Amino acid sequence: MRSKLFVPASRPELFAKALAGAADAVSFDLEDAVEEGAKPAARTELVKLFQGGRAAMHGKLVVVRVNAVETSHFAADLEAIACEAVDVLNLPMVESAATVRDAVSALERIEQRRSLSARIGILANIESARGLRLAAEIATAHPRVMGLQIGFGDLFSPLGIPMGEPFASQAVRFAVRLAAGEAGIAAYDGAYVDIRNPDGFVREAKTAQQMGFAGKSCIHPTQIALANDVFRPSQEEIAHALRVVEAARDALARGVGAFTVDGKLVDGPFITRAEHLVALARRLGLLPD
The missing domain is CATH 3.20.20.60 (Phosphoenolpyruvate-binding domains)
Known part of the structure; x- marks a missing residue:
């Protein structure tokens, strides 16, 4: 909403x-x-x-x-x-x-x-x-x-x-x-x-x-x-969130809990935030399902 x-x-x-x-x-x-x-x-x-x-x-x-x-x-x-x-x-x-x-x-x-x-x-x-x-x-x-x-x-x-x-x-x-x-x-x-x-x-x-x-x-x-x-996420925010989600998938597969994306430290709460933002972007039609 x-x-x-x-x-x-x-x-x-x-x-x-x-x-x-x-x-x-x-x-x-x-x-x-x-x-x-x-x-x-x-x-x-x-x-x-x-x-x-x-x-x-x-x-x-x-x-x-x-x-x-x-x-x-x-x-x-x-x-x-x-x-x-x-x-x-x-x-x-x-x-x-x-x-x-x-x-x-x-x-x-x-x-x-x-x-x-x-x-x-x-x-x-x-x-x-x-x-x-x-x-x-x-x-x-x-x-x-x-x-x-x-x-x-x-x-x-x-x-x-x-x-x-x-x-x-x-x-x-x-x-x-x-x-x-x-x-x-x-x-x-x-x-x-x-x-x-x-x-x-x-x-x-x-x-x-x-x-x-x-x-x-x-x-x-x-x-x-x-x-x-x-309240619509920007393209820059969506792109960063996608990079975080992709990096998290790779890092977690290797047993790594914290990593960097775009020079910033990323761990659990930031991954969750990125996943929520990507889901919102999909609901708004800003990303393919």
């Missing part, structure tokens, strides 16, 4: 365009983007969309941000969206491992009842002081957790921290990236709200990319190409 485009579930006129666009993932939002009284109708719109199954999703990774587990809307949200067309359940305001496990239990009951063939993953939002403190516990709460996502607005606003404050933003990114790393899952950067400032979006995305984030949320279609470009 280099790019994940938010789409309000109450705006069905946007669904087809979003699914036909260039975003790696489309995130249909039942939470903040939908007014309280409009939530039932928004669920109905998603039910109609998902009746088309995977074929109607145009190969996109489909995410649904539901309302928080503790809200009165959560159970109805799950009933509406748990189906073969959905890949990931995005949980907002996660503040404990127990919340993740409760969500998974509820999801499993519906999946079993409906005999769904694929398990829906969990993307947990880190967007409160408590959630940030317990991010590693949240990340390791259940094997279904496939990523952590930062919610800067909800995290910073109650603390009186301006959006985009560089020191605070970097501190949060570092903490979330380490928590995700402990679990061996991806970390995703939060949204950039000034859609008229593409340079600012790119600066934030590059900062996140340098810290090992896998992608960034997009709140407007104009941000998609920017995210895709920033």
Whole structure:
């Protein structure tokens, strides 16, 4: 998910365009983007969309941000969206491992009842002081957790921290990236709200990319190409990774655990990183299968 485009579930006129666009993932939002009284109708719109199954999703990774587990809307949200067309359940305001496990239990009951063939993953939002403190516990709460996502607005606003404050933003990114790393899952950067400032979006995305984030949320279609470009590995990076993988194959066959490539020492963690980068390049069509 280099790019994940938010789409309000109450705006069905946007669904087809979003699914036909260039975003790696489309995130249909039942939470903040939908007014309280409009939530039932928004669920109905998603039910109609998902009746088309995977074929109607145009190969996109489909995410649904539901309302928080503790809200009165959560159970109805799950009933509406748990189906073969959905890949990931995005949980907002996660503040404990127990919340993740409760969500998974509820999801499993519906999946079993409906005999769904694929398990829906969990993307947990880190967007409160408590959630940030317990991010590693949240990340390791259940094997279904496939990523952590930062919610800067909800995290910073109650603390009186301006959006985009560089020191605070970097501190949060570092903490979330380490928590995700402990679990061996991806970390995703939060949204950039000034859609008229593409340079600012790119600066934030590059900062996140340098810290090992896998992608960034997009709140407007104009941000998609920017995210895709920033989180796409360069030809130089791909070429180096291929050399590392090839050298590792030869070295390990000879019983050598550490070696040099392009004048740099390479051992286990660097080999793993190179293998992941090559796999990403193949998924993006930058290398033959």
